[in-house]
Amino acid sequence: MVRGLVTAYMLLFLLATTWPGATLFNTATPLVLGLPFNLFVLAMLISVALVMLAALYVSETRPEE
């Protein structure tokens, strides 16, 4: 379940950061937190990936041997 979700997100990440997905948010304006919009979107995509991987870790962890 979580595995599927994370896999789907990673595919989305790939599509969103390469052509043609990246053209959808490829504009410098508006500035968000001082960053150009496209750079801000990339930062958000990475932050969500961090949360996704953390969720994967929690769901897959077995007690330390």
Add this chain to the structure above:
Amino acid sequence: MERWHIIAAVIAAYLGITLAIGLLSGRRASKSVAGYVAGDRDFGLLVMYFVLGASIFSAFAFLGGPGWAYSRGAAAFYILCYGVLGIAPYFFLGPKAAALGRKFGYVTQAQLICGRFPSRSLSLMIAVLTVLAFIPYITLQMRGAGIVIEAVTEGNIPLWVGSLVAYGIVLIYVLFSGVAAVGWTNTFQGIFMLTIAWTLGLYLPISLYGGVGDMFTQIMAERPELLTMPGLTASGEPWSWGGYSSAIIVSAVGLMMWPHLFMKAFTARSDNTLRRTVVLFPTFQLFLIPVFLIGFAGVLYPKAPPSSDFILPFMILNAELPAIVVGLFCAGALSASMSTGDSLMHAAASVTVEDGIKPFKEMSDEARRRLIQVLVVVVGALAYAFAVVEGVSLVVLLLTAYGIICQLAPPIVAAMYWGRATTAGVIAGFASGSLTAAFFFLSGYLGNDLRPFDLHEGMLGLMVHIPVLIAVSLLTQPQNADHSEGFTRAAA
């Protein structure tokens, strides 16, 4: 006392601390190959985190990253993107490789591949290509260290002396303590350079433009082409989407296939340590953003550095900071270079002995450990020779190296997950993929670029590699099921 004396003194103090940590860390490690190459499989979370982080924060990220943002604008964003994609599969691959490492005693990835697909020529082929890919990489790190020292001492310490001193120290601690030194010095260097990156990345835009947003507003007004992907090429032309996208894909596939990174799976204390490292890895991508800000801060600066790779030391020197702070910043940049370089030298020597020599000649554990140490010196000397000679094509070679390194991915995945893969299939795939990558690289290098859509030659290689691996495997005799299931069914 002149200003550069203070800067040099701060750098010397930093180098001294690094050396001390490197030497102290090796005292507990066992004197075996497993101890020297795989750290007795006992790295904890903190060390693993910074060992992997150092791979991103190399001289390329610290000098090249700002350099790209400065001269190529949004093209640099590709460096942000590939890390997440590259590390995620390692959540599963890493622990599985570690389990096989414990079961069969592997310390390199070629041992894993050739354990499943027994072939001495495959082992040798991987060893040779790996070392070929490593040399330009190490050379770049050494040049990076030399560049920083030369720039901040106003040329009083030339590049060849700076590289020699910084890497002489790396050599001493790698020889003495092996991978344990790499781990602990990377931890110290990692904390150091993260502090530097954030401080400088926020300080420069604020002091020069009044804020990060104000800086981008001004860049947007004067150089808007820098702020939309895929940015520019090195010569200032608009870059292609094909080039940008395939750079992300090839770097993502290749990232964890670099032997100095993949081999760290064999150093982790437990599977949970490995998985936690993967989870935390994207934080390093976020840490790259301030590094880009340093480069963007140079865009509208009235003066320009001699080459874009010098933008970081150039901005540091022009920011009117106290000498002691400049020294600390430069030590941070040196950390980036040395923390990657040590890992590379150690891995290059380990791979040569374990994969290139051991399959052909019986040697005792003691003799192999000695030979690895001798080769660390040889590899270091070779890279140093390239570093002090003017080497423009090295960056080009490094990009090609990625094209070759990512050809290690299909054999690794096949070895651990596809029971039907055969030795013949893997050899045919690896050879055809590497040759394809080399062919397209050479065609471009000789002035007649045949690559469709500007795609990276490594990606073209993979497009040949994977079908060949599958087709030849299906056409040849399947492996003994007991043998292949020992790998595909290994608990991870």
